[in-house]
Amino acid sequence: MRIERFRAPGTRTALAHARLSLGEDVVLVQTRFLEEGGADTVEILAATPDTIDDLRRRLQEGRSLPTTPWLAKSRRPTVVSIVGPSGVGKTTALMKMALHESAFGRKRVGLLTLDTEKVAAVEQLSAYAELSGLPFEVAYHADELKEIWYRLRGCAVVLVDTPGRLPTNAEGETSNWLSTLRAIRPDEVHLAVPVTLRPECVRAIGEQWGPCWPTHAIPTRIDEGGAAWEDVVGLVHELGLPPRWVSAGPEVPGVLEPAAARILSDLGLDVVREEVTS
Numbered sequence: 001m002r003i004e005r006f007r008a009p010g011t012r013t014a015l016a017h018a019r020l021s022l023g024e025d026v027v028l029v030q031t032r033f034l035e036e037g038g039a040d041t042v043e044i045l046a047a048t049p050d051t052i053d054d055l056r057r058r059l060q061e062g063r064s065l066p067t068t069p070w071l072a073k074s075r076r077p078t079v080v081s082i083v084g085p086s087g088v089g090k091t092t093a094l095m096k097m098a099l100h101e102s103a104f105g106r107k108r109v110g111l112l113t114l115d116t117e118k119v120a121a122v123e124q125l126s127a128y129a130e131l132s133g134l135p136f137e138v139a140y141h142a143d144e145l146k147e148i149w150y151r152l153r154g155c156a157v158v159l160v161d162t163p164g165r166l167p168t169n170a171e172g173e174t175s176n177w178l179s180t181l182r183a184i185r186p187d188e189v190h191l192a193v194p195v196t197l198r199p200e201c202v203r204a205i206g207e208q209w210g211p212c213w214p215t216h217a218i219p220t221r222i223d224e225g226g227a228a229w230e231d232v233v234g235l236v237h238e239l240g241l242p243p244r245w246v247s248a249g250p251e252v253p254g255v256l257e258p259a260a261a262r263i264l265s266d267l268g269l270d271v272v273r274e275e276v277t278s
């Protein structure tokens with residue numbers, strides 16, 4: 001699997017470099033015109049055809065909610081958590097998931113936050129919950145979970161918000177919120193990352209949040225800084241995680257796009273049939 005960026009003074013030269021490195025049948029994913037040191041530069045994002053096939057497979061894997069054996073046994077709600085650095089749009093994306101019918105159909109959604117340290121974090125989600133009429137719980141510690149699950153027993157889906165704090169400290173010790181998240185055993189963990197970040201930063205975030213065992217990427221801020229759908233492709237590649245949704249914009253409910261269909265059609269590939277989880 002190979003996807004690389006090439007820069008040159010002109011498209012022809014950039015493409016020649018891409019062909020040399022990735023083969024004659026290289027696929028062009030993105031072309032950008034930049035100004036570097038006062039000179040016009042063309043940047044292309046190119047991939048081998050097998051990379052595109054692999055990407056399509058990963059995107060499609062992100063379409064359906066998994067049912068784990070213990071989930072079927074315990075009959076507890078499906079639990080989806082969002083993790084990621086501070087201010088990337090976790091709470092915003094979480095509320096979009098809660099309110100968009102295309103996310104969980106008409107299933108009863110409950111909210112649970114582990115973000116208890118930042119001033120007003122609990123109030124932020126609690127205000128959204130009250131406005132939307134959704135059950136809302138706060139977990140300060142894993143010990144409280146039994147009672148919380150009891151209170152959320154009417155929900156088919158529980159969305160778990162987390163703080164924008166590193167999951168482990170410099171010594172590699174697990175933070176309190178990560179211990180609670182692990183005790184929750186979420187069915188899915190979506191790692192929120194802005195599409196506007198440089199690939200190196202995206203990779204570093206993927207490594208730092210690895211201890212949360214993310215299952216999906218949720219690209220955010222696609223409405224900012226001239227970001228494009230091709231940037232979602234780059235982000236998915238750097239993280240190696242399938243995205244089910246892309247969060248576009250600060251408004252709640254705002255825009256929550258199904259990622260796979262949009263990315264595939266932008267790449268000129270078959271559009272995955274739109275489906276509503278119900």
Ligand SMILES: Nc1nc2c(ncn2[C@@H]2O[C@H](COP(=O)(O)OP(=O)(O)OP(=O)(O)O)[C@@H](O)[C@H]2O)c(=O)[nH]1
Pocket residue numbers: 085086087088089090091092093115118121162163164165220221222223224247248249250251
């Ligand atoms: N332009 C834009 N702004 C966004 C987007 N998502 C969130 N925001 C804004 O960014 C700010 C932070 O969003 P939050 O959803 O609170 O981010 P968070 O990751 O939960 O932040 P912490 O809980 O502090 O770690 C808010 O002002 C949001 O309105 C987005 O996709 N685009």
Ligand SMILES: [Mg+2]
Pocket residue numbers: 090091092115121161162
């Ligand atoms: Mg938040």
